[in-house]
Amino acid sequence: MTTEQQDRPAAAPHGLDLSVTSGLTRYSAQHGGLTLTSVFQPVFSLSHMRAVGYEGLLRAHDALDRNVSAADVFGGAARVGEALQVDRLTQALHLENFALLGAEREWLFLNVHPGTLIESYNTAALLANLRRLNIAPRRVVLEVLEEEGTDLEALAHAIDAFRARGFLVALDDFGAGNLDIGRVWQLNPDIVKLDRIMLLHAQQRADRAATLPALVALLHDAGKLVLIEGVETEHEAQLALACNADFVQGQFFARPAPGLADAAHAQAVIADATERFRQQTETRERGTTNRLAPYLRAFERAAERLSAGEPLEEVCWNFLALDHAARCYLLDANGRQAGRNVVLRVDRAERDARFLPLEDAQGASWLRRPYFRAALVAPGHAHVTGPYLSINEALPCVTISIAVQVGERMGVLCGDVDWHEGEEAVG
CATH class of the missing domain: 3.20.20.450 (EAL domain)
Structure with a gap:
């Protein structure tokens, strides 16, 4: 007092x-x-x-x-x-x-x-x-x-x-x-x-x-x-x-x-909880890194082949063959989609008919999407988004994007990966 x-x-x-x-x-x-x-x-x-x-x-x-x-x-x-x-x-x-x-x-x-x-x-x-x-x-x-x-x-x-x-x-x-x-x-x-x-x-x-x-x-x-x-x-x-x-x-x-x-007790409780949060976060991030590693390797190889002049439909095959890979698509320097989504898996071709109006994305503008802007900031480097709701099927996904030279112009190659409930978060 x-x-x-x-x-x-x-x-x-x-x-x-x-x-x-x-x-x-x-x-x-x-x-x-x-x-x-x-x-x-x-x-x-x-x-x-x-x-x-x-x-x-x-x-x-x-x-x-x-x-x-x-x-x-x-x-x-x-x-x-x-x-x-x-x-x-x-x-x-x-x-x-x-x-x-x-x-x-x-x-x-x-x-x-x-x-x-x-x-x-x-x-x-x-x-x-x-x-x-x-x-x-x-x-x-x-x-x-x-x-x-x-x-x-x-x-x-x-x-x-x-x-x-x-x-x-x-x-x-x-x-x-x-x-x-x-x-x-x-x-x-x-x-x-x-x-x-x-x-x-x-x-x-x-x-x-x-x-x-x-x-x-x-x-x-x-x-x-x-x-x-x-x-x-x-x-x-x-x-x-x-x-x-x-x-x-x-x-x-x-x-x-x-x-x-009790100030000392409260500080100890919060410090202990914060330390457990740090440990859990690091474990989750390591799991995310390991889970995404094969997708990143396949996607980076696809970007190299695309930059070398191979067609989009061919370079994405290895990426799309992975279990949760959803689609690939190419954007121009203004964020407009060049061509349709590349979908190679049968279950993707038989998509939910309720979302059929969204199937054709040719010419769509993805200028507002963070994955487009982030890729242009660091060309040649893969960027991975956090989980977000895909407009294609209203399901969670993450997007990998790389800005690459396609012919004489810069483009952004994008690949979506389904991110199911209970999976590790992506930073």
Whole structure:
């Protein structure tokens, strides 16, 4: 505890009681026959390997000292029209207890009802508490959960006003209901919290696990930091690391507690998980390299023969004879396809009739494709894409490409390789 905190008057704010339990000084409050108090769950930066914030969580006990869930507390308050009153009381409780923590730089993640942000009376109460406790707005992350019937336009305007005062804003429970990226654009939060349900989905199906990094990348492109909450297992921690999340929160790293996180323990947990991630990544990359080696050798030989003047249909035979090779095609210097796809395997000729309109790619422009641009940057060197969805059959593939001299002009030879579910990723 800092000297400033020790010098604060012992008198509790109106409605709050100060007590010492297990050596910790904490505020509590009474409401509806329940005793309410705070615990704090750390928010960790995976890169910094330490807590960068604490989310205030409500704990409630009845007269017989039985636990009452926060959902029941707020649900009961909503039924009798006291949702905002309990929201204000909870905020005051978390602010008082956060001030006692002794955290010097970390954020306080504070859950707020949308009405607290929209209505001026509630806003004034929050700001007054911060001034009294000498907590700068820049240290508070307002966690907003969209409620049914919320005026989104008014909420977006309020969020802008709070951000202008120095607050950070987080959109809570993203993905728990409908995954609406439009809400991110409309409310423009600084941080998006992915709900635990996203991790559960990612564990059930490989395609969903592959989507999670893309979702994080999309949010990053939109200028949002990403926090994954509810990380409870080693596997879920590895998913969070793999998808490049900025922050994590969950029992795997630290349980909610009245005091600060054990910094040494947290650093050790994150460091161990990161080391396992490194080992797994290197093993996966070695497997990918070994898997692609025969395709690369055959493809590089095909490029040499093509540059020497042999026809495309003949040079691709060895490449297309490999198990998962799908097709070869040649692009000109402007990304236009010269001729049809070369497909030599019988099962490729009998393709899914639903995609028949895409069969003839002669003259198609693949200028936008990364494999075309990457090949032109380093002529003569093979480039391999990461897995992506092929337009030919709407199935995952990787593409090998090499820019070669074909006669008097530069061309880009391309070859697609099917990339089935469960195969190693390609970097």
